Amino acid sequence: xxxxxxxxxxxxxxxxxxxxxxxxxxxTAARDEIVRLVDLKRRxxxxxxLEGVSLTVRKGxxxxxxxxxxxxxxxxxxxxxGLERPDSGEVHIEGREISRLGxxxxxxxxxRIGMVFQHFNLLSAKTVEDNVALPLKIAxxxxxxRRARAAELxxxxxxxxxxxxxxxxxxxxxxxxxxxxxxxxxEPALLLSDExxxxxxPETTRSILALLKDINQRFGLTIxxxxxEMEVIRAIADRxxxxxxGRIVEEGPVWSVFADPQSEITQSLxxxxxxxxxxxxxxxxxxxxxxxxxxxxxxxxDAARRPLLSELxxxxxxxxxxxHGGVDHVQGEPIGSLFIxxxxxxxxxxxxxxxxxxxxxxxxxxxxx
Amino acid sequence: MSExxxxxxxxxxxxxxxxxxxxxxxxxxxxxxxxxxLIATERGGIAENRWVNRILGIIVDGFRSVPFIxxxxxxxxxxxxxxxxxxxxWAAIVxxxxxxxxxxxxxxxxxxxxxxxxxxxxxxxxxxNRWTIIREVLVPEALPGIVAGFTVTLITLVGASAMxxxxxxGGLGDLAIRYGYQRFETTVMFVVVAVLIVLVYGIQWLGDxxxxxxxxxx
Ligand SMILES: Nc1ncnc2c1ncn2[C@@H]1O[C@H](COP(=O)(O)OP(=O)(O)O)[C@@H](O)[C@H]1O
Ligand SMILES: [Mg+2]
Numbered sequence: 180x181x182x183x184x185x186x187x188x189x190x191x192x193x194x195x196x197x198x199x200x201x202x203x204x205x206x207t208a209a210r211d212e213i214v215r216l217v218d219l220k221r222r223x224x225x226x227x228x229l230e231g232v233s234l235t236v237r238k239g240x241x242x243x244x245x246x247x248x249x250x251x252x253x254x255x256x257x258x259x260x261g262l263e264r265p266d267s268g269e270v271h272i273e274g275r276e277i278s279r280l281g282x283x284x285x286x287x288x289x290x291r292i293g294m295v296f297q298h299f300n301l302l303s304a305k306t307v308e309d310n311v312a313l314p315l316k317i318a319x320x321x322x323x324x325r326r327a328r329a330a331e332l333x334x335x336x337x338x339x340x341x342x343x344x345x346x347x348x349x350x351x352x353x354x355x356x357x358x359x360x361x362x363x364x365x366e367p368a369l370l371l372s373d374e375x376x377x378x379x380x381p382e383t384t385r386s387i388l389a390l391l392k393d394i395n396q397r398f399g400l401t402i403x404x405x406x407x408e409m410e411v412i413r414a415i416a417d418r419x420x421x422x423x424x425g426r427i428v429e430e431g432p433v434w435s436v437f438a439d440p441q442s443e444i445t446q447s448l449x450x451x452x453x454x455x456x457x458x459x460x461x462x463x464x465x466x467x468x469x470x471x472x473x474x475x476x477x478x479x480x481d482a483a484r485r486p487l488l489s490e491l492x493x494x495x496x497x498x499x500x501x502x503h504g505g506v507d508h509v510q511g512e513p514i515g516s517l518f519i520x521x522x523x524x525x526x527x528x529x530x531x532x533x534x535x536x537x538x539x540x541x542x543x544x545x546x547x548x
Numbered sequence: 549m550s551e552x553x554x555x556x557x558x559x560x561x562x563x564x565x566x567x568x569x570x571x572x573x574x575x576x577x578x579x580x581x582x583x584x585x586l587i588a589t590e591r592g593g594i595a596e597n598r599w600v601n602r603i604l605g606i607i608v609d610g611f612r613s614v615p616f617i618x619x620x621x622x623x624x625x626x627x628x629x630x631x632x633x634x635x636x637x638w639a640a641i642v643x644x645x646x647x648x649x650x651x652x653x654x655x656x657x658x659x660x661x662x663x664x665x666x667x668x669x670x671x672x673x674x675x676x677n678r679w680t681i682i683r684e685v686l687v688p689e690a691l692p693g694i695v696a697g698f699t700v701t702l703i704t705l706v707g708a709s710a711m712x713x714x715x716x717x718g719g720l721g722d723l724a725i726r727y728g729y730q731r732f733e734t735t736v737m738f739v740v741v742a743v744l745i746v747l748v749y750g751i752q753w754l755g756d757x758x759x760x761x762x763x764x765x766x
Pocket of ligand 2 (some may be wrong): 253254374495
């Protein structure tokens with residue numbers, strides 16, 4: 180397997196564009212963006228699926244879009260290769276607006292955008308090898324080339340031995356590897372992944388995500404992936420956008436969104452993988468000052484690299500106890516969430532809050548027990 | 549059975565096989581594209597077209613609603629136009645094929661509809677056009693059902709060809725009626741029924757084996 184597997188070819192030749200002066204300026208300004216969505220809207224009858232989505236995908240990055248079921252994720256990703264047509268808004272793929280192209284004009288474009296599906300969507304009547312080679316057959320490439328390329332890709336995904344097998348004899352993880360190999364066959368400039376791991380068990384999920392990350396790093400392939408699991412975002416995304424009810428509610432580098440989730444939906448999606456106040460304590464929590472105040476402390480980045488707790492212990496007299504929490508590392512950045520109990524004397528609590536705030540930690544009193 | 553009777557039986561078997569095979573082949577060649585057209589033009593299909601879909605549906609179901617024996621007689625002018633005569637084995641193939649084609653179109657349509665939409669999406673996402681979708685996805689994925697449906701159609705044609713005796717087409721059904729029923733030659737009746745059973749079982753067996761070989765779904 181060599182570095183030529185995915186050539187760094189542009190999705191569309193610049194000549195394909197009717198270069199008006201204004202357009203070429205925006206084109207240069209956005210050299211490293213491969214996808215730009217502007218105010219996409221789409222409804223299905225009375226059901227709104229997208230309510231004005233604007234988003235950019237940069238060349239070489241892995242952008243994760245997360246949202247609950249029905250948030251509009253699939254509709255969004257399908258607008259990128261024209262499987263779905265927005266009612267309004269713009270879809271720019273390497274500078275070219277595609278949302279109003281006809282099916283025939285979309286076809287050559289789609290050959291350069293790979294897509295991986297939740298349910299794999301492999302053709303049951305074709306062997307693994309023929310499934311992988313299908314995009315090349317569609318592109319009219321000669322048989323010898325298709326075979327060679329399929330063999331190369333099956334080696335990449337570790338399934339050379341299964342070339343002649345039929346998909347029904349494969350496990351879920353193996354099927355998705357074939358799906359990925361197939362999506363890469365025509366040397367795409369962009370890979371779309373719609374819940375590629377949602378039908379897989381956690382261990383298989385990890386190995387599929389590792390494969391995607393590897394492909395991204397080795398070949399610089401841009402990946403846009405959709406998921407409803409924060410674990411997936413955490414494992415491979417560089418940036419994350421949170422979609423809810425057809426709108427992007429939050430967007431940023433993964434570690435910063437993890438460290439400081441703004442919207443309620445993000446917090447709830449993060450719930451499973453960030454420390455939560457233990458249930459027994461949460462149930463007893465009251466807003467009336469009692470014996471002990473429960474504080475939540477969030478630190479990230481440099482603030483989380485310092486010996487915060489020992490500094491706190493020596494700076495503020497009095498005792499506190501650590502109830503729950505820990506420091507996690509996302510994209511190499513430490514992100515800490517701690518739950519602390521302190522004697523509920525106003526002066527004591529205020530001092531601790533001041534101390535922590537001064538050290539770039541976010542601290543707040545959740546209540547009293 | 550006499551020597552003459554055996555000769556007659558062999559000829560009848562040949563006539564039945566000929567009528568079934570020829571009209572079956574025509575219904576396959578014409579019915580499958582018709583089934584594809586029905587699927588393609590339906591709502592959400594790859595070549596959605598409400599009017600074409602509606603008109604095709606009306607034609608197909610119109611033919612299917614006419615009892616075969618009536619079709620047999622009603623089509624006599626058409627048969628004469630195509631075959632040159634309205635009597636005999638070849639003449640019977642025309643109404644048999646015309647009756648079987650819309651029937652098979654609906655049978656094929658059912659199998660084609662079962663093809664997962666996700667597979668069509670996958671082909672579209674690869675940049676495939678309609679023709680690619682038909683050739684690489686719809687037909688190969690529905691092939692087990694298409695073959696199973698063709699088996700059913702052939703067996704139906706074996707039965708229908710018996711009625712073609714009415715226009716002098718010969719065949720096993722005709723033999724059974726003329727000798728077994730009208731002349732009380734019970735042996736002939738039994739032999740004909742036995743041959744028909746073997747024929748039907750044989751077709752079903754071959755069809756099932758072919759389906760098993762073609763079917764790679766889980
Ligand atoms: N083809 C369709 N017809 C009707 N409604 C649809 C269709 N596709 C999606 N929807 C609706 O649009 C909304 C968003 O769907 P979708 O994009 O599939 O969400 P997600 O992938 O985030 O689960 C949902 O309410 C869904 O029911
Ligand atoms: Mg979805």
